[in-house]
Amino acid sequence: MNLDELNHPYTPKVLGKINQRIVELLQSPPDIDVPALNALLQERDEVIKAHMDALDEDALRAFASSEIKVNDNLTKQAEGWLASAKNDVTQFVRSQVAIKKYK
Numbered sequence: 001m002n003l004d005e006l007n008h009p010y011t012p013k014v015l016g017k018i019n020q021r022i023v024e025l026l027q028s029p030p031d032i033d034v035p036a037l038n039a040l041l042q043e044r045d046e047v048i049k050a051h052m053d054a055l056d057e058d059a060l061r062a063f064a065s066s067e068i069k070v071n072d073n074l075t076k077q078a079e080g081w082l083a084s085a086k087n088d089v090t091q092f093v094r095s096q097v098a099i100k101k102y103k
Contacts, residue, residue, distance in 0.1 A: 001026050005073050008066035010059070012051050018044045032081075041074075 006019035022040050025033060048067060052060055 001073070001077055006070055008070065010063040010066050012047075015044065015047050015051065018047060026077075 001023060003019060003023050006022065007016055011019070018040060022037070022044070025037055025040065052063065055063060
């Protein structure tokens with residue numbers, strides 16, 4: 001995920017800074033710091049809600065429309081991680097079962 005996938009023309013500066021920190025965290029190998037990512041996503045959510053409360057109706061529509069696309073990208077990314085984690089756990093369990101059979 002890159003910054004262009006999180007920012008849009010209506011992104012306020014404070015949200016852009018959070019988005020930058022999210023991208024940096026996601027690009028830090030080898031493992032993602034999940035608690036730190038959760039904290040950033042929570043902070044992002046709070047900033048978005050506060051920003052939306054301050055917008056007039058037209059600006060709110062434009063911002064919300066753009067944020068829906070960003071949210072969809074974040075959701076797809078998280079679903080991919082979840083599927084990968086499930087596959088890893090399944091392979092681990094199968095390996096443990098196989099090891100027990102050979103003992």
